[in-house]
Amino acid sequence: MKSEQKNTKKVILALAALLIVIAAFFGIYRLTKGTTVQGAKTITIDVIHKDASLKTFEYHTDREYLGEVLTDEKLVDGEDGPYGMFITTVDGETADDANQEWWCISKNQEMLNTSADQTPIADGEKYELTLTTGY
Numbered sequence: 001m002k003s004e005q006k007n008t009k010k011v012i013l014a015l016a017a018l019l020i021v022i023a024a025f026f027g028i029y030r031l032t033k034g035t036t037v038q039g040a041k042t043i044t045i046d047v048i049h050k051d052a053s054l055k056t057f058e059y060h061t062d063r064e065y066l067g068e069v070l071t072d073e074k075l076v077d078g079e080d081g082p083y084g085m086f087i088t089t090v091d092g093e094t095a096d097d098a099n100q101e102w103w104c105i106s107k108n109q110e111m112l113n114t115s116a117d118q119t120p121i122a123d124g125e126k127y128e129l130t131l132t133t134g135y
Helices: 002-032 066-072
Strands: 041-048 054-061 076-081 084-090 101-107 126-133
Touching (some): 084 126
Antiparallel strands (some): 076 084, 101 126
């Protein structure tokens, strides 16, 4: 009987520890997730193609995330993955996976660690989509 009580206590403690860990991860996620801005915004997107040519697009939107704007305006095409949208085509140019090409998202020339659909936008921000080679 005492053995069963010890096992039950261990299970309860393990579950309590698991809940604490989950709560901690959720808290970290909420703190590190960017805040969205509601209302009208103007953002600029620079597209740097494989041949180093630059095309600039300016969008006026009420959307809160970069991915929403890019897909609404049909500037990008991509695939849904475990971390959000993986951009495969920008402005008609498709990255060639066989050549290790991919579209890098940056904001004010600093690479972002979020997918486009997880990147909140604010008025006046500037983003770059650069066709990059090498993983």
